[in-house]
Amino acid sequence: MDNLIFIAPYLPLGLAILSGISLLLLQVFLPLKQRGWLTYVALIEAALLILASSLSFLLKGRVSSLPAELQPQAMANYQFFSNIALFFYLLLAVALLATILISAVYLEREKLVYGEYYALLFFATSGMMVLVSANDLMTLFIGLEIMSMSVYALVGYRRENPWSNEGLFKYFLLGALASALLLYGIALTYGTTGTVSLREIQNFYLSQPIGPLGSMGLILILTGLGFKVAAVPFHSWSPDAYQGAPLPITGFMATAVKAAAFALLLKILGEGFLVVRSYWLEIVMVLSALTMITGNVLAFVQQNIKRMLAYSSIAHTGYLLMGLSALNLQNDNQIRSAILYYLFIYVVSSLGVFTALAQLSGQGEKYQRFEDYAGLGKRHPFSALVLTLLMFSFIGIPPLGGFFAKYYLFSEALRQGQGLLVAFAIFNSILSIAYYLRLVVVMYFQPDARSEETRQSTPVTVSMALALSAFCTLWAGFAPVNFLGVIPGLSPLVEWLHIAAIF
Amino acid sequence: MKPIMETTIYFIIFASIAVLGGFSTITRRHPLSAALSLVVTLIALAGLYALLAADFLFVIQILVYAGAIMALMIFVIMLLNLKQSEMPPEEQIEKRVLVTLALLAPLFFLVQTAIVRQFGDAAFQPVAEGFGSIKPVGMLLYQTYFLPFEIISILLLVALVGVVALAKRRA
CATH class of the missing domain: 1.20.120.1200 (NADH-ubiquinone/plastoquinone oxidoreductase chain 6, subunit NuoJ)
Incomplete structure (x- = not known):
């Protein structure tokens, strides 16, 4: 048994790839009528992926104690067991499972073929897993491309829909441009340092100045990554891609893709280029401020909920970029765990929002505008309640998870001397109340426009996903109080994140 | 000189x-x-x-x-x-190429200057014996960069599946 332990770190990645391939093969051999089974297979495989991620976390301590001959040589450079990778494995697997849950109902309703859909989701996840565990620029780039390619195809999955095609094309062209810039930056960095390994790049810059070519490479890498996380002014693809994508995929992009992109930024800025912090600090600060204000202002003027959520996601990118600007060389600060915690809360609550929307938007996603949600509090009291809760969490109302995520992030950034930026972020959070509350007001206080329509019942899976998301948001908020001592408090999670954040 | x-x-x-x-x-x-x-x-x-x-x-x-x-x-x-007639019209292509070149010229100048600044008088060592022949390339692919080399197959598969998903005729 002990001889098999060394497989454990590669288990989640291997399982994601195998699941993708098995789903591809399965749909070839299943008759057209029975393709519905693919959903169940995908659900089981996603659940297995969560299990494998947990397993590789549990076995973590035991691998490094193995004798050297049991550790595969060629893989020794790729530290698949870094704590931060394990955190992201779990987060990604959960986001994948939730996305498949939403998609199951959605695909059936929209009469989309199952075919490659689930396989592409699994491949995207495997790309993200490569991304979060890789330790050199080349592997990072390949992981990023696997993720992007799969998501391009998924964004354009509703081929008859013109919005979908527009979103796909904007995303694809700008994504390709971003990849080209990133690759050029990596090439210039390699030309300067003679290595692609993040650790060796850091060692190189410890002893030598960055030089003109190196700094140009750094700026190009930052630009490419700016496109990928949709930071202003590189955000123009994001609202169209969010609007064009099928709703479960919009959710997947807002959660898993965003988390993976930030894992990438955290790796590149927080590890490879941390010693040359003075070169990128001001760029990241300006990007952060621009991203926050643009996201919040433009979210306010949107009439379409999907676009509003796209801009709101841009605003959250701004807060997270502020967190990155507080990274520093001393490892005593908790800014990394604050960023991870923020991502965790954001992913969990976004999944809830997109689950509710995928269900409520109706056949062909015809209900996307604010006024379509008038009177929702009467028609679907439970969904409306959960949506309200999650919106409050996005704003950062105290007893909810979103508040603690923001509090943790802002206070850590403040401790690193980012006072001005934190003040700006708080101002922006206040601005964001306007559009988040607008949805709540529309749901509860506007008369029902289409009461004559037959009310459709909510499937159990959707209700369960909603309840789970709401519970997590509430738990993350109330846990610091740890009332009654029934549910374990938040402090173990925060402690774990703190350990996880050390590379 | x-x-x-x-x-x-x-x-x-x-x-x-x-x-x-x-x-x-x-x-x-x-x-x-x-x-x-x-x-x-x-x-x-x-x-x-x-x-x-x-x-x-x-x-x-x-x-x-x-x-x-x-x-x-x-x-x-x-x-x-x-x-020729089926292709989308491309108006004023010469003008657009010229504008693009004019916009990219400063960037080119920047990269050029940076290269000259950094490597202008650097002395380079000759490459190692056998550089770029089968054995060193093979060693790099199957030893140092084993994982990225294998993972690329997934990238190619994803590109293939994505194209089929977007372009195939549906019954």
Whole structure:
């Protein structure tokens, strides 16, 4: 048994790839009528992926104690067991499972073929897993491309829909441009340092100045990554891609893709280029401020909920970029765990929002505008309640998870001397109340426009996903109080994140 | 002033051909002439590998890129059989190329200056024995960069599946 332990770190990645391939093969051999089974297979495989991620976390301590001959040589450079990778494995697997849950109902309703859909989701996840565990620029780039390619195809999955095609094309062209810039930056960095390994790049810059070519490479890498996380002014693809994508995929992009992109930024800025912090600090600060204000202002003027959520996601990118600007060389600060915690809360609550929307938007996603949600509090009291809760969490109302995520992030950034930026972020959070509350007001206080329509019942899976998301948001908020001592408090999670954040 | 070495002259020739080929790839209107211009660029790059004495890379560049991949691209273009009239109109292409060049010129100047600043008087060591021949390339692919090399197969698979998902005819 002990001889098999060394497989454990590669288990989640291997399982994601195998699941993708098995789903591809399965749909070839299943008759057209029975393709519905693919959903169940995908659900089981996603659940297995969560299990494998947990397993590789549990076995973590035991691998490094193995004798050297049991550790595969060629893989020794790729530290698949870094704590931060394990955190992201779990987060990604959960986001994948939730996305498949939403998609199951959605695909059936929209009469989309199952075919490659689930396989592409699994491949995207495997790309993200490569991304979060890789330790050199080349592997990072390949992981990023696997993720992007799969998501391009998924964004354009509703081929008859013109919005979908527009979103796909904007995303694809700008994504390709971003990849080209990133690759050029990596090439210039390699030309300067003679290595692609993040650790060796850091060692190189410890002893030598960055030089003109190196700094140009750094700026190009930052630009490419700016496109990928949709930071202003590189955000123009994001609202169209969010609007064009099928709703479960919009959710997947807002959660898993965003988390993976930030894992990438955290790796590149927080590890490879941390010693040359003075070169990128001001760029990241300006990007952060621009991203926050643009996201919040433009979210306010949107009439379409999907676009509003796209801009709101841009605003959250701004807060997270502020967190990155507080990274520093001393490892005593908790800014990394604050960023991870923020991502965790954001992913969990976004999944809830997109689950509710995928269900409520109706056949062909015809209900996307604010006024379509008038009177929702009467028609679907439970969904409306959960949506309200999650919106409050996005704003950062105290007893909810979103508040603690923001509090943790802002206070850590403040401790690193980012006072001005934190003040700006708080101002922006206040601005964001306007559009988040607008949805709540529309749901509860506007008369029902289409009461004559037959009310459709909510499937159990959707209700369960909603309840789970709401519970997590509430738990993350109330846990610091740890009332009654029934549910374990938040402090173990925060402690774990703190350990996880050390590379 | 240093005497200009013979290899420098070859380098300038190959590099100019590569740049001209690339330029013509993006300015030709007909897809077939664009693809053929790309072949010119790829062969010129193979010449640059030959200058580095990287014999294996040279052969692979000719066989795989200039040979197999370009043959595939030309097949696809000929299968599509686009007529001049079916192609989307491209108005004022010369003007747009000029504007783009004018916009990119400062960037080019910047990179050029940076390279001269950083490597202007640097002394380079000659590459190791056997650089770019089969054994070192194989060692790099199957030892140092084993994981990324294997993972690329997933990237290719995803690209293939994605294209099929977006382009196939649905019943």
